[in-house]
Amino acid sequence: MIFGYTAPSDVDKIQYFDLIQTVISEQHGFALEEAGMRIRCHLKIDTGMHRTGIPQEQINAIIHFYKSTILAVEGIYSHLGSADNLDDEAIERTRAQIDAYDRLLVALRKAGINPRKTHLQSSYGMQNYNKLQYDYVRIGISLYGCQSDYSELTLPLQPVLSLKSRIALIEYVAEDDFIGYGNDVMAPHKMKIAMIPVGYADGIPRNLSYANLKVSVNGVAAPVIGRICMDMMMLDISDIHEVNVGTEVAIIDSQDAHFSAEILAEKAETITNEILSRLGKRLPVIYK
Missing domain, CATH: 3.20.20.10 (Alanine racemase)
Structure with a gap:
């Protein structure tokens, strides 16, 4: 219809x-x-x-x-x-x-x-x-086990959608080196950073740049470093152990309330409906 x-x-x-x-x-x-x-x-x-x-x-x-x-x-x-x-x-x-x-x-x-x-x-x-x-x-939104707003969680819905990627690159950045576009983020110390191939072209709001977004790497919050790019974003993994190229990263995790779609939407100053409807067509969909 x-x-x-x-x-x-x-x-x-x-x-x-x-x-x-x-x-x-x-x-x-x-x-x-x-x-x-x-x-x-x-x-x-x-x-x-x-x-x-x-x-x-x-x-x-x-x-x-x-x-x-x-x-x-x-x-x-x-x-x-x-x-x-x-x-x-x-x-x-x-x-x-x-x-x-x-x-x-x-x-x-x-x-x-x-x-x-x-x-x-x-x-x-x-x-x-x-x-x-x-x-x-x-x-609509209830089919995802979500509400439009984090403050409106009135039913014990079970989230069913996760958004995941894998680390594609790991590198070390020296103190005072710049990271990403604009030369507006300088490493305060030697850092270990990772790149994941997901960006605003996939529906991740660009206003979540500069550590406004934290994603789950081995269950630990890893902040975004610098600007979210069209096809990728950089993460600070300096304090996270056992991270390699290929390690799974959860941007939205249906099994961890700390990385829920509602929290991501709240940080982006919008509603969950917008976040989920913006997820791009090039993201592969896996049904379980």
Whole structure:
């Protein structure tokens, strides 16, 4: 299922690959109809988040799409904007969205329309509003056993994703020698450094340079030295024993909370979702 926008000019691809397209607005729905190729779809409803969706008040348009001979509407959904926040104001906004969605489903059924598949909750909606009764839940970040923010670890989820590399080079740097780009990091003493072939082109935030990121080498924290490069980064391994070319390095370690995706995201001043979605295609994926 495609949750975002697809241009009406690409309906042939939607049909060919038997995808389910989200209708993100009334205008989008009419344009998809005009394209003239029958496709499967779900209707996105704006219940108050005001990002995408057909406004909940536009029930005539919603009914029109259900009756379309071009759009095969298989479901209807909305998205909760504040389900991750449990302060009183956020709960009130979320409840208002839930109520708006439920009212729309009632109105459709009264008009003789079967809404078919219904879904409203993503990961936080599932966790914080788990008594809602719809057909699907759209869990994304929770599939990784993570939360968006380190401070929001409210469920005993088991992390399942690790990001690992291996040391490709080891060298000794003399006191007062410079390390990396810019000549802005000088070795305070003789250092043993290692290079791993992972960098910002693989999704590691560049703002984690200069020891803002520490990775696991033999279970010991090794700080990044200098700037994270496009394809590599340098580590200070001066005080870590039994390190060789080929030694495994964990940037994210599902088995060690000190090297979690949440902590990495916190240091990068972002959310875990961004870190995980940025991991590059050239990283090999191993399923265990």
